[in-house]
Amino acid sequence: MRFLGLISIFLLLCVQAWGFFPFNFGKEEVKTDYSQTVWDRIMLEQSLSDMRRGMGEMSTAKYRQAANSFAKAIIKNPQEALPHFLYGSALYWSGNVDGAITEYREGLRLDPQSPMGYQLLGIAWGWKGDIARAQENFLKAYTLDPSKADTHMNLGSTYAAQKNFEKALDHFRQAVELAPREALYQYQLGNLYDFMGRDEQAETAYKKALKLFFKYEDAQLALGALYEKREDYANALKYYKKAVKTKEGDFVARLRYAYLLLRQGQKQTAREVLEGAFSIVRFKSDGLALNAVYRASGRDQQTFQEQIKKFKESLLKVPVGKDIQVEVALDFVPPAEPQKEAPKSKFAEQYQALRGKSPISADGLSPISFKRNFSLVAADQTTRQQQVQELAEELARAVTAGSEKYDVNMALQGRTLDFRSPSALTQQRTAPPKAVYDPRIVGNDMGLWVMGKSWVRYIEEIENDLQEEVLNEKGTEYLLLQGLAGLVSGQAGLAAHAFAEAQQKSPQDPLPLLGLGTAAVINADDELAKTYYRQALSADPENKTAKKNLKVLEDE
Numbered sequence: 001m002r003f004l005g006l007i008s009i010f011l012l013l014c015v016q017a018w019g020f021f022p023f024n025f026g027k028e029e030v031k032t033d034y035s036q037t038v039w040d041r042i043m044l045e046q047s048l049s050d051m052r053r054g055m056g057e058m059s060t061a062k063y064r065q066a067a068n069s070f071a072k073a074i075i076k077n078p079q080e081a082l083p084h085f086l087y088g089s090a091l092y093w094s095g096n097v098d099g100a101i102t103e104y105r106e107g108l109r110l111d112p113q114s115p116m117g118y119q120l121l122g123i124a125w126g127w128k129g130d131i132a133r134a135q136e137n138f139l140k141a142y143t144l145d146p147s148k149a150d151t152h153m154n155l156g157s158t159y160a161a162q163k164n165f166e167k168a169l170d171h172f173r174q175a176v177e178l179a180p181r182e183a184l185y186q187y188q189l190g191n192l193y194d195f196m197g198r199d200e201q202a203e204t205a206y207k208k209a210l211k212l213f214f215k216y217e218d219a220q221l222a223l224g225a226l227y228e229k230r231e232d233y234a235n236a237l238k239y240y241k242k243a244v245k246t247k248e249g250d251f252v253a254r255l256r257y258a259y260l261l262l263r264q265g266q267k268q269t270a271r272e273v274l275e276g277a278f279s280i281v282r283f284k285s286d287g288l289a290l291n292a293v294y295r296a297s298g299r300d301q302q303t304f305q306e307q308i309k310k311f312k313e314s315l316l317k318v319p320v321g322k323d324i325q326v327e328v329a330l331d332f333v334p335p336a337e338p339q340k341e342a343p344k345s346k347f348a349e350q351y352q353a354l355r356g357k358s359p360i361s362a363d364g365l366s367p368i369s370f371k372r373n374f375s376l377v378a379a380d381q382t383t384r385q386q387q388v389q390e391l392a393e394e395l396a397r398a399v400t401a402g403s404e405k406y407d408v409n410m411a412l413q414g415r416t417l418d419f420r421s422p423s424a425l426t427q428q429r430t431a432p433p434k435a436v437y438d439p440r441i442v443g444n445d446m447g448l449w450v451m452g453k454s455w456v457r458y459i460e461e462i463e464n465d466l467q468e469e470v471l472n473e474k475g476t477e478y479l480l481l482q483g484l485a486g487l488v489s490g491q492a493g494l495a496a497h498a499f500a501e502a503q504q505k506s507p508q509d510p511l512p513l514l515g516l517g518t519a520a521v522i523n524a525d526d527e528l529a530k531t532y533y534r535q536a537l538s539a540d541p542e543n544k545t546a547k548k549n550l551k552v553l554e555d556e
Contacts, residue, residue: 047077054086058093064323064375066090071374072394081111085120092124094375100124115145122154131161149179153188165196183213190219194226202226217246221253225458228260236260244273251277251488252458259462259481270477271511275545277484278514280435280521280529282552296410299403304410305396311412312392315376318414320384324376326391327413330398332406434526435552437487437518459485470498476506483515492522510536510543517549526553 054069070087077083088103104121108114122137135158142151156171172189179185190205203226209219224239240257243250254277261270296307318324376387395412402408463485469478479502486495499515506512517532530553536546 044077047073047080047083050076051083051086054090058086058090061093062377063090063093064377067094068374075398079110081107081114081117084110085114085117088120088124092120092127097124097127113144115141115148115151118144119148119151119154122158126154126158131158134158135162147178149175149182149185152178153185156192157188160192160195165192168192169196181212183209183216183219186212187216187219187222190222194222199226199230215246217243217250217253220246221250221256221458224253224256225461228256233260233264237264244276248276249279251484255481255484255488256458256462258477258484259466262477262481267477274477274480274484274511275514275543277487278437278511278518278549279545280437280518280549280552282435282555296408298407301400301403304399304403304408307410307412308392308395308399311395311414312388315388315391315414316385320379320381323378324414326374326376327411328374328395329409329411330402331409332402333409334405335407435521435549437521456489459489476502476509476512479505480511480515483512483519487515487518487522492519495519496523508539510540510546513539514543514545514549517546521553529553 050069050073054066054073057063057066057069067087067090070083070090073083074087084103084107088100088107091097091103092100101121101124104117104124108117108121111117118137118141122134122141125131125137126134135155138151138155138158141148142155145151152171152175156168156175159165159171160168169192172185172192175185176182176189186205186209190202190209193199193202193205203223206219206223206226209216210223213219220239220243224236224243227233227236227239237257237260240253240260243253244257247253254273258270258273258277261267261273296304315324315326374391376384376391379387395410399408399410463482466478466482466485470482479498483495483498483502486492486498496516496519499512499519502509503512503516513532513536517529517536520526520529520532530550533546533550533553536543537550540546
């Protein structure tokens with residue numbers, strides 16, 4: 001399971017580390033039919049503009065905004081595969097993997113010879129843990145274009161997950177040869193060498209990754225663990241320290257770093273490192289506040305404009321700190337008695353190709369339907385007004401264009417997102433949490449679901465040792481480490497038990513109280529958490545973590 005994340009981390013690191021999205025984007029990607037009408041060409045240009053905007057948003061990790069842009073591109077140019085691939089990618093990075101798979105499949109229906117489409121579909125299946133399907137799609141991408149480094153890396157990752165390490169190594173090496181300056185590939189090659197017990201080769205690959213990207217926290221953590229395994233404790237401490245400095249929220253690195261510090265007799269430094277691992281963060285989404293639906297039918301532009309205006313006013317009433325989910329459904333229906341001489345509509349042909357409708361009738365018109373979700377992300381007042389205005393203008397343009405030849409049914413729904421989030425441990429909650437403990441802030445900003453399972457090894461490797469140290473009653477700090485291992489692996493009950501034991505041994509020590517408070521946050525008991533944090537602050541009035549955590553829970 002260690003390598004499940006290798007097949008998905010590529011896209012994120014390209015976006016966040018190097019500031020680009022790994023698609024070769026340009027006008028040449030879109031097939032242009034010069035027999036198109038002027039309106040068709042305008043729609044094509046607007047679709048390209050939407051895609052360019054979405055690409056810029058992806059490069060700055062604004063995935064939901066990018067999804068909006070790509071969805072608009074699909075509406076204006078639905079017969080092309082590229083907007084679907086891009087929209088699917090934005091959904092993927094927003095956490096909607098099933099939605100991404102749907103879009104990738106639609107793109108492949110339109111362009112069944114696209115290596116990119118099979119790559120993306122394979123990545124999505126890999127995230128879902130279906131290695132067989134992931135490998136099937138990567139093999140198709142490899143057959144269509146064997147010269148892509150990322151294809152080799154992704155395909156090799158599936159072989160690694162199946163424990164076919166030699167075949168995995170062959171593809172990893174080819175990826176590095178094809179793209180020698182990709183830090184990710186060097187890191188993953190090192191990871192494979194490490195797993196195979198080839199320590200020197202792993203060390204070389206990790207260091208190459210850091211040479212290419214000196215703030216590569218995953219490589220820093222991996223080097224620390226490698227040196228620790230080789231009993232080179234000075235270098236292990238050096239790289240653990242770098243990892244924690246690079247990513248303060250890497251609680252796995254803090255766990256390994258504090259444990260080694262403690263074993264090296266640096267108790268006070270170990271405690272300082274441990275304290276930062278009990279931090280909680282404010283949960284940003286704050287519940288349902290809007291569920292508005294507006295409808296209009298026919299061709300009366302005034303009616304449509306009135307409904308769009310009311311919808312816009314409702315959206316602007318939502319606090320700007322809340323995300324808003326918008327669902328747009330439009331049906332273009334041929335009038336009951338169409339004009340006999342009406343020319344064929346390229347617009348209609350495109351939607352027919354997209355939705356698989358029946359052949360276009362002799363009058364050149366066919367029913368067209370689409371439904372798309374957009375997100376208006378939390379922003380300042382000016383930005384929110386701009387978001388809403390742009391959405392309203394897009395709706396008005398779409399309705400105006402369609403009503404020239406069709407009867408239009410429009411349904412608009414807006415609602416604020418509920419409190420559930422794939423990055424928050426809220427399973428036990430029936431109301432929105434004020435705060436979460438997020439051990440997923442490890443390795444990169446998208447969290448552990450991108451990293452896969454490689455981080456688990458760094459916990460598992462020391463759990464038995466910690467248990468032995470606890471049984472030998474070597475001190476409160478080992479109980480704290482055991483509790484932290486429980487927190488970062490999602491076992492809040494076990495963590496609370498370890499912290500309670502530590503607190504009994506050292507009633508005036510603030511760290512066990514911090515741990516108990518954080519375990520209470522995970523268990524949805526904020527009042528108990530505040531009690532523990534206050535006790536920690538009473539034991540140490542200058543404790544920064546206790547102050548910060550209380551502020552998170554008490555601020556309205």
